[in-house]
Amino acid sequence: MSPAPDQYLSGRQPKAVQSALQVLEEVARRGAGVTAKEVARASGIPPATTYRLLNILVAEGYLVRMPDLHGFALGQKVGGLVGGAAAPPTVCHAARMTLHDLRSTIRFGVHLVLYGATSIRVADGDPDHPFTSAPLITRYLHASAIGRLHLGDQHDWRSVWPEARLRAATDLTTTAPAAIDALLRDVRARGHATQRGELRLDAACLAVPVRSHTGALVAAVALSAPVARADALEPLVDQVRACAELLGPLVS
Numbered sequence: 001m002s003p004a005p006d007q008y009l010s011g012r013q014p015k016a017v018q019s020a021l022q023v024l025e026e027v028a029r030r031g032a033g034v035t036a037k038e039v040a041r042a043s044g045i046p047p048a049t050t051y052r053l054l055n056i057l058v059a060e061g062y063l064v065r066m067p068d069l070h071g072f073a074l075g076q077k078v079g080g081l082v083g084g085a086a087a088p089p090t091v092c093h094a095a096r097m098t099l100h101d102l103r104s105t106i107r108f109g110v111h112l113v114l115y116g117a118t119s120i121r122v123a124d125g126d127p128d129h130p131f132t133s134a135p136l137i138t139r140y141l142h143a144s145a146i147g148r149l150h151l152g153d154q155h156d157w158r159s160v161w162p163e164a165r166l167r168a169a170t171d172l173t174t175t176a177p178a179a180i181d182a183l184l185r186d187v188r189a190r191g192h193a194t195q196r197g198e199l200r201l202d203a204a205c206l207a208v209p210v211r212s213h214t215g216a217l218v219a220a221v222a223l224s225a226p227v228a229r230a231d232a233l234e235p236l237v238d239q240v241r242a243c244a245e246l247l248g249p250l251v252s
Contacts, residue, residue, distance in 0.1 A: 019043075019045050019049065019053060020053050020056065020057065022043050022045065023039055023043060023045065023050060023053045023054060023057065024057060024062060024063070024078075026038075026039045026042050026043050027039060027063060027072050027073065027074060028074055028078070029117055029118070030042070030117075030118055031073075031116075031117070031118035031119040031138045031139070031141075032066065032071070032072075032073035032074075032119070032135045032138045032139045033066055033070070033071035033072075033073065033138070033139035033140075033165065033167075034071055034072055034073075034165075035070070035071050035072075035164070036050055036051045036054055036072070037164070038162060038164065038165070039054065039072075054072055057075075058072070058075070060077065061075045061077040062074070062075050062077045062078055063075050066139065070167070071139070073135065073139075090123070091112065091123050091124055091250065091251055092250055094250050095112070095124070095247055095250040095251055096124060098243055098246045098247055098250065099112055099124055099221075099243070099247075101243075102221070102239065102240070102243045103126060103128075105239065106223065106236060106239065108129065108223045108224060108225040108229070108232075108233065108236075109125075109126040109128070109129025109130075109131070109222075109223060109224035109225070110126050110129075110221065110222075110223060110240075111124065111125050111126055111129075111131050111221070111222045111223075111224065112124040112125075112210075112219060112220075112221055112222075112247065112251070113134070113146055113219060113220050113222060114218065114219045114251070115150055115217060115218060115219060115220070117160065118138070118141065118150075118160050118161065119134070119138040120134050120137055120138060120146055120147075120150075120220075121134060122134055123219065123251070126224075129224055131224070132144075132199060132200060132203060132205075132224065136169070136199065136200075137199065139169075140167070140169040140173070140199055141161055141165075142161060142165070142166055142173075142174065142175070142180055143168075143169045143170075143173045143174070143195060143198040143199045144195055144198070144199045144205060144207075145192075145193040145194050145195045145205040145206055145207035145222060146193070146205065146207045146220050146222050148183060148184060148187050148193040148195070148207070149187060149192075149193045149207050149208075149209050149217065149220050150217065151180075151184055152184040152187035152188050152193065153209070153217045157180070157184060158177075163177050166180065169198065169199050169200070170197060170198060170199070170200065170201045171201075172196075172197040172198050172201065173198045173199075174198060191208070191209070191241070192206060192207060192208045192209070192237055192240075192241070193206070193207045194206045194207075194230075194233065194234070196227050196230040197227045201227065202226060202227055203224060203225070203226065203227055204224070204225050204226070204227045204229070204230035204233060205222055205223065205224050205225070205233075206222065206223045206233040206234065206236070206237065206240070207220045207221070207222040207223075208220060208221050208222075208237065208240045208241050208243075208244045209244060210244045210247045210248055210251060211244075211248050211252075212248060212249075212252035213248070213249065213252065216252075218248075218251060218252050219247065219251050220244075221240050221243055221244045221247065223236060223240060
């Protein structure tokens with residue numbers, strides 16, 4: 001006796017499910033703010049189909065639209081699927097004490113962030129200086145010091161951050177591809193990254209890489225300050241770099 005056909009899964013439905021999962025994976029891989037066109041190009045799914053799938057995933061709570069309706073991000077239901085794996089990252093006591101020692105000598109915000117493929121997670125934000133939202137930085141990697149460290153570490157930054165994503169967060173944001181090339185060359189030469197007023201008009205940042213024993217970029221120590229005090233960040237690079245070197249084996 002042959003098995004009865006599955007009334008819930010037949011015809012083209014398996015392919016539709018696979019396509020929806022592929023769309024979800026592309027949003028997760030490329031980070032908040034990815035557009036329907038970018039998802040379609042990366043996945044090979046026709047644009048019209050991609051847009052329909054994105055709308056379904058938004059309606060079901062697996063994706064959300066960005067506040068300005070330009071692009072998509074993962075929704076709360078995704079966090080529910082992975083449970084504890086979605087919990088905020090934690091660092092060991094020694095790493096926290098290392099950050100505490102730096103904070104005791106600097107009057108600006110001191111933050112530790114961990115890198116994903118095209119996103120960041122705050123592992124230890126300064127309790128006295130609120131951290132700019134991680135989703136905002138993830139959406140404008142090219143406009144943040146933290147994001148520029150990551151892009152500058154790539155063999156080809158366009159492979160992880162297409163030129164179409166060079167949108168302006170403020171009137172001061174650098175968006176020309178050639179200008180980004182020059183900025184990232186400077187980041188690699190100096191070994192740290194800065195920005196002032198490009199992510200938020202009132203804020204400046206300096207970021208120093210934290211590397212594993214193999215030299216891989218795993219995290220960053222970032223200083224945040226009011227844009228009016230941006231000039232005071234650069235003289236602190238050596239202190240921040242010493243902290244980053246101590247953190248390398250603690251967060252790798």
